[in-house]
Amino acid sequence: MILRLMPGQRSRRTQNTVTAAGFLLPNLLGFFAFTAVPLVFSLVMAFTNWEMTATRAPEFVGLANFGDLLHDRRFWHFFGNTAYLMMGIPLSIAGSVLLAVILSQKLRGLVFWRTLYYLPTITSGVALFLLWKTIYNPEFGPLNSLLRGAMASLGVDGKPPDWLLDVKWAKPAIMLMGVWTAIGGTNMLLYLAALSNVPPELTEAAAIDGAGPWARFRHVTWPQLAPTTFFIVVMSCIGGLQGGFEQARVMTNGGPAESTVTLGYHIYMKGFEEFQLGYASAIAWVLFVVIFAMTLVNWRFGQAHTEWQ
Amino acid sequence: MKAFFAAALGLMLCLTAIAWAIRPSREHGGRTEIIWTTDPNPARTEQVGIFEGLFPSLKLTIDSNNNDQSKVIVQTTAGIGPDVIDIYSRNQLFTYVEAGLLADITGRCQEAGTTPDICWDACRDMMVVDGRQYTFPTNGGPWLIFYNKTVFDRYRVPYPTGDWTWDQFVAVARRLTRENPDGIGYECYGCMGLDWLECIWQNGGDVYTDDLTRCILDAPEDIEAIQWLMDLQLKYHIAPSPAEEAAMATSGGWGQGMVTLFAAGRVAMVRMGRWGLVSWRKPPAVQVGLCAPPYKRVKATQYISRVSGLNAKSPYLDQAFDFIKFLASEPYCEQINRSADNLAAVESYCYADEFLHNPEHPEEDYNDVLRQVTAYARNQQVSPYVNPFVAERIINRYLDLMRNEVVTVEEGCRGAATEINAAIETNTRKYPELGAKYEAARSEGRAEQ
Numbered sequence: 001m002i003l004r005l006m007p008g009q010r011s012r013r014t015q016n017t018v019t020a021a022g023f024l025l026p027n028l029l030g031f032f033a034f035t036a037v038p039l040v041f042s043l044v045m046a047f048t049n050w051e052m053t054a055t056r057a058p059e060f061v062g063l064a065n066f067g068d069l070l071h072d073r074r075f076w077h078f079f080g081n082t083a084y085l086m087m088g089i090p091l092s093i094a095g096s097v098l099l100a101v102i103l104s105q106k107l108r109g110l111v112f113w114r115t116l117y118y119l120p121t122i123t124s125g126v127a128l129f130l131l132w133k134t135i136y137n138p139e140f141g142p143l144n145s146l147l148r149g150a151m152a153s154l155g156v157d158g159k160p161p162d163w164l165l166d167v168k169w170a171k172p173a174i175m176l177m178g179v180w181t182a183i184g185g186t187n188m189l190l191y192l193a194a195l196s197n198v199p200p201e202l203t204e205a206a207a208i209d210g211a212g213p214w215a216r217f218r219h220v221t222w223p224q225l226a227p228t229t230f231f232i233v234v235m236s237c238i239g240g241l242q243g244g245f246e247q248a249r250v251m252t253n254g255g256p257a258e259s260t261v262t263l264g265y266h267i268y269m270k271g272f273e274e275f276q277l278g279y280a281s282a283i284a285w286v287l288f289v290v291i292f293a294m295t296l297v298n299w300r301f302g303q304a305h306t307e308w309q
Numbered sequence: 310m311k312a313f314f315a316a317a318l319g320l321m322l323c324l325t326a327i328a329w330a331i332r333p334s335r336e337h338g339g340r341t342e343i344i345w346t347t348d349p350n351p352a353r354t355e356q357v358g359i360f361e362g363l364f365p366s367l368k369l370t371i372d373s374n375n376n377d378q379s380k381v382i383v384q385t386t387a388g389i390g391p392d393v394i395d396i397y398s399r400n401q402l403f404t405y406v407e408a409g410l411l412a413d414i415t416g417r418c419q420e421a422g423t424t425p426d427i428c429w430d431a432c433r434d435m436m437v438v439d440g441r442q443y444t445f446p447t448n449g450g451p452w453l454i455f456y457n458k459t460v461f462d463r464y465r466v467p468y469p470t471g472d473w474t475w476d477q478f479v480a481v482a483r484r485l486t487r488e489n490p491d492g493i494g495y496e497c498y499g500c501m502g503l504d505w506l507e508c509i510w511q512n513g514g515d516v517y518t519d520d521l522t523r524c525i526l527d528a529p530e531d532i533e534a535i536q537w538l539m540d541l542q543l544k545y546h547i548a549p550s551p552a553e554e555a556a557m558a559t560s561g562g563w564g565q566g567m568v569t570l571f572a573a574g575r576v577a578m579v580r581m582g583r584w585g586l587v588s589w590r591k592p593p594a595v596q597v598g599l600c601a602p603p604y605k606r607v608k609a610t611q612y613i614s615r616v617s618g619l620n621a622k623s624p625y626l627d628q629a630f631d632f633i634k635f636l637a638s639e640p641y642c643e644q645i646n647r648s649a650d651n652l653a654a655v656e657s658y659c660y661a662d663e664f665l666h667n668p669e670h671p672e673e674d675y676n677d678v679l680r681q682v683t684a685y686a687r688n689q690q691v692s693p694y695v696n697p698f699v700a701e702r703i704i705n706r707y708l709d710l711m712r713n714e715v716v717t718v719e720e721g722c723r724g725a726a727t728e729i730n731a732a733i734e735t736n737t738r739k740y741p742e743l744g745a746k747y748e749a750a751r752s753e754g755r756a757e758q
Contacts, residue, residue: 023314026321049739052382053408056740138552139494162552167713256551257709258702272379274698275404 046281053275065282074258075266075283081171082262086240088175088182093232095183097225100191101217114192117184129250132177136163136251164252167259174247174260187232194228195221230302234295241291263287340368341628345393345617346381347447349373352587352650359640364631378404385410390620392629396444397615399688400697402435411443411618417630418442423637428654431612434688445633446654448645449614450583450679451686452507454603458596460485460497460577469578471600471678475511475537478603482547485577495575499547501554502567502580505708506689507602508534510609516704520754521692522747524729526704526722530606536718537605539711549576551712571595582613583679586649590670599675601682612686614654652679659683694733694747703728 046065050058069075103114120128135143138160147160161169198221206216244262248254254261254269261269263283271280335342347353353371360369372391375384378401384390386408394410396402405411418424423445425433432446454469461468466484473481482499489496509515514530517523525531541548554566568588571579572595579585580602589595602610617636619629635641642653646664653659665676691697707721716724737744 019311022318026318052386053404056742165551165713167710167715255705255709256713257706257715269702272383273702274696275379275382275408276696 042281042284045278046285048278050278051276058278061278065279066286068279069282069286075263077258078261078263078266081260082241082244082264084171085175085178085244085262086237088179089233089236089240092179092182093187093229093236095179096185096187096232097191097229099183100188100195101221103188104192104195117188119184120181121185125246126250128181129177129247132173133164133251136173138162138165164260165256167257170252170256170259174244174251177247182236187236190228190232191225194225198224230298233302234298237294237298238291241287241294335625337368340366341625342368342370343393343625343629343632344370344372344391345395345632346372346376346391347393347395347617348376350650352644352648355644355648356641359638359644360632360635363635363638363640367628367631369632381405382408382410385620385622388622390622392620392623392625393632394618394620395447395615396435396618399434399691400701402444402616402618403438403691403693403697405618406438406443410621412621412623412626413441413443414445414619414630414633415442418445418633421630421634421637423633427637427656429612429652429656429659429683431683431686431688432614432616432654435612435614435616444616444618445636446614446616447636448651449612449654449683450652451610451612451682452504452580452582453599453601453610453678453682454500454578455571455581455585455589455597455599456578457571457574457576458598460574461598463574464497464577468598469600473600473603475603475605479541479545479547482541482578483545486547495546495549495553497574498549498553498576500541500578500580501548501570501576503538503541503548503602504580504611505535505538505704507580507609507611508538510611510687511602511604511607512537513606515690517690517692518754520750521690522694522733522750522754524692524695524700524726524733526729527726532719532722534605535708535711535722539718542712543714583649583651586673590649594672596672599678601678608685610682610686612683612688613651614688615651652683692733694736694743695729696732696736699732700729703732 045058047060047062048058049061049064099117103110103117107113135141138144141163143163144160151158151160161173163169163173202220202224203216206220211219242264244260245264245268248260248262248265252260254265264287267280267283267287270276270283349371357369357371361367375381375391376395381390381394382405385394390410394405396405424442425436428436428446429449431451432449435446435449436442436444454471456469458468464485464487466481469478469481478500484499485497486499487496488494506516509526509531512530512534514525514528514534516526516531518525542550567576567579568581568585570576571581571585572589586597589597601608617632619626619633623629637655639658642655642658643661643663645651645653646658646661647667647669658664659680667673667676692700704725707716707725710716710724711718711721733747737747
């Protein structure tokens with residue numbers, strides 16, 4: 001059966017559509033101007049040799065930028081740096097769970113402790129990075145002062161690492177700082193929320209059956225946190241692949257010897273220091289594909305191990 | 310709800326209309342505003358006053374928030390850039406010229422008499438590209454060795470006279486380097502801030518061949534020069550290591566930290582330009598002496614200059630050219646010389662008696678040295694066959710690896726030369742026009758040999 005609209009109904013429907021479109025228009029204009037068009041433009045640029053500083057007109061070069069990327073040793077080096085820094089993700093997640101479990105207990109001054117641990121998240125990133133830069137100062141930084149004291153009391157010869165100035169130590173130093181920042185951050189809040197949703201009767205039943213604290217956490221609480229963990233892993237992987245720019249820019253300027261340059265930083269360098277916008281766009285799209293693929297893998301793997309409620 | 314959304318939309322449209330209507334005008338009571346992107350040096354206030362005194366129909370506004378190179382390029386390409394653009398290196402100059410950002414002011418300068426002929430010889434490379442003039446210097450001068458007389462007196466070391474070799478320099482610096490009494494760290498370092506490029510020149514080397522077609526950082530004289538520079542830190546321990554530099558640079562960036570450390574007597578000699586005096590003149594004034602940098606085979610130092618160019622797309626190009634005339638004017642050049650913001654670029658103003666004997670600073674009896682060193686100071690090479698920022702990044706990466714002793718100096722120099730030459734090869738293959746220019750330069754070079 002075909003329903004036909006009466007003339008009055010049709011004009012009312014048209015009027016509603018026009019009204020809705022009018023209301024959506026300011027947002028849509030912004031979306032097109034600042035998101036959709038630049039996105040499509042960057043995709044087109046990825047297939048050109050556009051260099052902002054060159055007087056020659058950009059030319060279509062097909063897949064040449066992507067081909068060059070595959071043979072670009074620096075790209076793979078920076079990909080390696082990014083992957084290295086992402087190794088801190090499991091550590092920070094484990095730390096967040098532990099902290100959330102502690103802060104979900106009935107402690108004295110609970111609000112104070114929760115606020116204290118969340119402070120790094122609401123503090124300016126640059127201020128944090130400068131603080132850590134001072135902590136890592138090889139001569140008068142508190143970390144090395146501590147290490148020197150410890151080494152002297154243990155009778156160990158040698159000197160502590162130069163941290164951000166040492167090619168071998170700069171990456172671990174930045175990773176360590178990232179773990180510290182992430183442990184008390186949004187992940188901890190998500191776990192706190194998830195812990196409050198774990199039905200107490202489950203843990204009580206387990207306790208009555210003789211399960212100890214570790215067994216209760218391992219077999220009751222942890223499975224209940226799986227959806228939250230899944231979400232955090234997905235978001236952390238996306239953030240990890242995109243991140244690293246601010247830290248490296250403020251703390252090391254990408255050095256020493258480009259050992260702290262991540263893919264995000266590489267896009268900036270290619271685009272706004274070397275002005276090779278075509279090539280920089282190609283890197284950005286490759287990064288998008290990598291993130292998309294990793295999210296798919298996470299999704300498939302995570303779905304199989306997560307019970308949604 | 311419909312009425313609310315309609316009102317919100319109407320309000321947004323009204324705000325847009327108001328913003329459009331009240332957008333800043335470049336006309337101020339009959340005066341045209343000229344925008345100059347430069348650094349926020351306090352001396353700019355006095356310079357703006359001088360400019361507006363000389364050109365009362367113009368209002369000069371400083372925009373130090375958009376002085377960053379990427380902002381200048383993006384804004385100027387988009388047609389909303391400043392009228393006057395400051396440029397700090399030859400890499401930057403070539404990049405701006407290649408991007409077509411700078412107006413060719415050759416004809417105007419010939420008419421106004423603001424050509425390179427009135428400036429120090431070393432300025433020419435920062436003003437002219439392919440025979441056309443694009444800029445005029447705001448100031449300029451050589452890098453020199455400044456020494457702290459109080460430190461020299463404390464350790465009873467005679468002041469250097471300037472005509473000295475690397476070996477003599479090391480010997481002096483060793484006498485001035487003192488460890489802390491507890492054996493941890495140093496009370497005073499002999500020297501700080503020496504530059505790899507100048508060391509290469511002082512040893513008779515260079516970064517590229519004369520025709521700029523090939524990087525020669527792997528040449529024996531280049532390797533020897535960089536080895537000497539590394540030895541200052543790693544072998545002789547007369548200069549702070551990178552870690553110590555970071556520890557000592559307590560405020561305001563590396564250069565600023567070095568200025569402070571020198572003033573505090575923790576470094577006896579530093580490589581610095583004349584602008585160091587801006588800080589050291591302030592009470593308690595530092596007892597400063599200066600001399601030419603040391604050398605092994607060739608007397609050499611780098612000429613450091615800041616130049617101003619005009620935005621080719623500026624709607625006020627005629628008015629902006631008055632700024633170029635201002636830079637060549639006597640009041641401006643005298644202000645530069647008097648305030649020690651490096652040296653005036655117009656050579657004749659540095660030969661006035663006020664420059665040699667500044668009545669406000671009679672202790673500065675070394676200004677003649679500045680003139681002597683400026684006479685042989687030179688600029689860095691820029692090869693048109695490789696993006697200068699790519700080349701710079703490659704060199705810096707290898708220098709880091711050498712400082713970290715991950716590679717030897719020889720391996721580092723060879724690695725840098727190989728990578729830069731590979732980049733040149735890629736570019737000349739990729740861009741046929743550049744390739745043709747490259748081949749022409751190569752065959753010309755071969756013919757000359």
